[in-house]
Amino acid sequence: xxxxxxxxxxxxxxxxxxxxxxxxxxxxxxxxxxxxxxxxxxxxxxxxxxxxxxxxxxxxxxxxxxxxxxxxxxxxxxxxxxxxxxxxxxxxxxxxxxxxxxxxxxxxxxxxxxxxxxxxxxxxxxxxxxxxxxxxxxxxxxxxxxxxxxxxxxxxxxxxxxxxxxxxxxxxxxxxxxxxxxxxxxxxxxxxxxxxxxxxxxxxxxxxxxxxxxxxxxxxxxxxx
Amino acid sequence: xxxxxxxxxxxxxxxxxxxxxxxxxxxxxxxxxxxxxxxxxxxxxxxxxxxxxxxxxxxxxxxxxxxxxxxxxxxxxxxxxxxxxxxxxxxxxxxxxxxxxxxxxxxxxxxxxxxxxxxxxxxxxxxxxxxxxxxxxxxxxxxxxxxxxxxxxxxxxxxxxxxxxxxxxxxxxxxxxxxxxxxxxxxxxxxxxxxxxxxxxxxxxxxxxxxxxxxxxxxxxxxxx
DNA sequence: GTCTATAATTAGATAGAC
DNA sequence: GTCTATCTAATTATAGAC
Numbered sequence: 384x385x386x387x388x389x390x391x392x393x394x395x396x397x398x399x400x401x402x403x404x405x406x407x408x409x410x411x412x413x414x415x416x417x418x419x420x421x422x423x424x425x426x427x428x429x430x431x432x433x434x435x436x437x438x439x440x441x442x443x444x445x446x447x448x449x450x451x452x453x454x455x456x457x458x459x460x461x462x463x464x465x466x467x468x469x470x471x472x473x474x475x476x477x478x479x480x481x482x483x484x485x486x487x488x489x490x491x492x493x494x495x496x497x498x499x500x501x502x503x504x505x506x507x508x509x510x511x512x513x514x515x516x517x518x519x520x521x522x523x524x525x526x527x528x529x530x531x532x533x534x535x536x537x538x539x540x541x542x543x544x545x546x547x548x549x550x551x552x553x554x555x556x557x558x559x560x561x562x563x564x565x566x567x568x569x570x571x572x573x574x575x576x577x578x579x580x581x582x583x584x585x586x587x588x589x590x591x592x593x594x595x596x597x598x599x600x601x602x603x604x605x606x607x608x
Numbered sequence: 609x610x611x612x613x614x615x616x617x618x619x620x621x622x623x624x625x626x627x628x629x630x631x632x633x634x635x636x637x638x639x640x641x642x643x644x645x646x647x648x649x650x651x652x653x654x655x656x657x658x659x660x661x662x663x664x665x666x667x668x669x670x671x672x673x674x675x676x677x678x679x680x681x682x683x684x685x686x687x688x689x690x691x692x693x694x695x696x697x698x699x700x701x702x703x704x705x706x707x708x709x710x711x712x713x714x715x716x717x718x719x720x721x722x723x724x725x726x727x728x729x730x731x732x733x734x735x736x737x738x739x740x741x742x743x744x745x746x747x748x749x750x751x752x753x754x755x756x757x758x759x760x761x762x763x764x765x766x767x768x769x770x771x772x773x774x775x776x777x778x779x780x781x782x783x784x785x786x787x788x789x790x791x792x793x794x795x796x797x798x799x800x801x802x803x804x805x806x807x808x809x810x811x812x813x814x815x816x817x818x819x820x821x822x823x824x825x826x827x828x829x830x831x832x833x
Numbered sequence: 834g835t836c837t838a839t840a841a842t843t844a845g846a847t848a849g850a851c
Numbered sequence: 852g853t854c855t856a857t858c859t860a861a862t863t864a865t866a867g868a869c
Contacts, residue, residue, distance in 0.1 A: 401852085415731050420644035423845060433854055438846055440852095498730055504790030505723055506640050515793045523794050538819065539811055543804070546797050547784060547811045554783025559775035565729030568740045569748050572771050579768070586764055586772045590815065594763065626834085647862065658836055663864055665834095 402440045405430045410451040414498035418448060418510065448510065455496050456518045462489040467522065474529070480588050483556075487584040490557050491575060497557040533591070552591065559583060627665045630655045635676040639723035643673060643735065673735065680721050681743045687714040692747065699754070705813050708781075712809040715782050716800060722782040758816070777816065784808060 408430040412421040423444055427434040441447040460467045466482045474482070490497055503511045527545050530552070534544035559566055559574045566574050573579060633655040637646040648669055652659040666672040685692045691707045699707070715722055728736045752770050755777070759769035784791055784799045791799050798804060 417642040417645050420642050422843080424843085434845085435847085435855080436853065442846095444845065500790075501726055501786065504787040505719075507789045511789055512793060515790055519790065519794050527795075537814075539814060541807060541810075543797065543807060544811060546791070546795050546799075547804075547808050550784035550787065550791065550799075551780040551808075551811060551815065554779035554781070555776040556779070557783075558779025559772060561726065562729040562775065564732045564736055565725075565740055565744065566771070566775065568737060569744050570752075570771050572768065574771075574775070579772075582765075582768055583772050583776075586769055586776060589762075589764060590776065648864090649862080659863090660837080660865085661835065667864095669863070 401430070401432055401436065405432065405437065405440060405447070406451055406454055409447050410455055410499060411495045413448055413451060414495040414502060417502050418444075423447075445510075449513065452499065452514060452518070455493070455499060458493060459489060459496060462486075462492075467525075473532070476592055479529075479533070480592055483588055483591065484584045487556055487580060487587065490560050491580045491583075494557075494560045494563065497553075498561050501561065555587060555590070556583075626655070626657055626661070630657065630662065630665060630672070631676055631679055634672050635680055635724060636720045638673055638676060639720035639727060642727050643669075648672075670735075674738065677724065677739060677743070680718070680724060683718060684714060684721060687711075687717075692750075698757070701817055704754070704758070705817055708813055708816065709809045712781055712805060712812065715785050716805045716808075719782075719785045719788065722778075723786050726786065780812060780815070781808075 405426065409421075409426050412426045412429060415421070416425075423437045424434045426447075427437055437444070437447060441450060463482070463485055466485065500514075503514050526549055530548040531545040534548050539548070563574050566572060574583065630651065634646075634651050637651045637654060640646070641650075648662045649659045651672075652662055662669070662672060666675060688707070688710055691710065725739075728739050751774055755773040756770040759773050764773070788799050791797060799808065
């Protein structure tokens with residue numbers, strides 16, 4: 384491919400550079416095969432470049448992983464829009480429903496995000512600590528406030544319900560997407576189809592917020608205020 | 609350690625043999641580091657035996673993995689008792705609640721089971737196909753029947769809700785346990801403590817079945833018949 | 834049955850041609 | 852900036868001592 388000349392100080396094009404291509408390929412490989420299972424040679428092969436370019440651009444495999452994770456959380460932040468920044472203000476039922484649908488759409492479009500979270504969050508180690516301290520903790524305060532309110536309104540017992548609701552929610556959203564190959568083989572149903580994604584979001588909104596379209600708020604755990 | 613002599617045809621003691629010890633160690637290692645990430649040397653080291661014993665007992669790494677997975681599903685079947693065999697007969701609300709608590713307790717006691725399922729179910733390959741065809745498909749028919757009934761009673765829209773409820777349920781149960789290290793670091797809360805396991809089961813029963821202890825059946829998605 | 838030693842392959846990172 | 856070639860270390864599996 385033709386490539387325009389660039390001086391030493393001028394940054395290269397962000398979206399079309401092979402560096403960026405390696406970065407996007409790396410996150411998918413790491414999430415699918417794990418950090419140890421994804422070799423730099425296999426990442427380079429999928430990206431269509433030489434293995435030597437990875438140490439050239441990123442130094443170490445660890446550094447490549449970190450840049451790929453940074454990029455993943457940028458994508459999440461962009462997809463959630465105002466919700467990722469606002470935190471747990473005091474959203475209405477419709478705002479919570481919209482947040483659920485935004486997150487479902489993001490996970491369906493980027494299953495590698497939650498696969499990477501599962502890969503690193505399951506065991507202690509430097510990558511888990513780095514990931515949690517740098518990216519998860521800042522998001523967690525807002526999420527806890529939100530689920531604390533949801534839990535109270537739903538009459539969940541005890542003061543520790545928020546953390547449970549948090550993981551119940553993220554697990555309930557993501558499993559069908561990060562287990563998509565298993566789901567297809569066991570049931571013949573493709574959860575990545577647009578109709579399936581919508582049906583999944585519908586089911587989650589119904590489960591967590593109840594069905595307000597019928598004009599009653601009894602089912603579900605969250606009631607309009 | 610002293611070991612009693614055995615003839616060629618006599619099977620060795622199942623629970624105390626080093627073969628069995630390797631098998632149990634292997635599942636934890638595979639679930640934590642993935643098939644490629646878990647080296648036979650590291651498995652042998654954790655088990656406290658020599659690396660050469662793995663090809664001696666199991667032939668190949670693949671065969672070791674298969675035996676470890678067989679053992680994991682035996683444990684699941686044992687923990688679920690009558691529920692794993694009965695399938696989706698027509699359980700009462702209390703029976704469903706009991707099944708939820710049994711599964712929560714199993715996942716908390718054996719996070720390596722769902723970690724292994726996540727590890728292999730996320731991508732296509734010979735291990736995923738073997739695992740699904742041999743172990744998941746036989747369980748799936750009963751689960752679908754159960755969630756089909758739950759979905760109908762809860763008024764979920766459409767005829768494909770069962771598969772969504774299935775993955776919503778298994779994801780909701782397991783995430784806090786398979787992400788336990790992440791959970792501890794982000795929140796300081798240990799989901800593996802007995803009180804936490806019970807609180808998680810309480811939250812799930814409340815979410816999926818509603819709170820019948822108050823004598824009303826409005827919240828939740830499942831109503832007593 | 835359990836060990837040591839090793840063969841064949843592959844890993845991440847480096848050096849240097851162009 | 853991208854490639855080939857290579858170094859060192861770690862991988863699975865095998866051979867053989869005891």
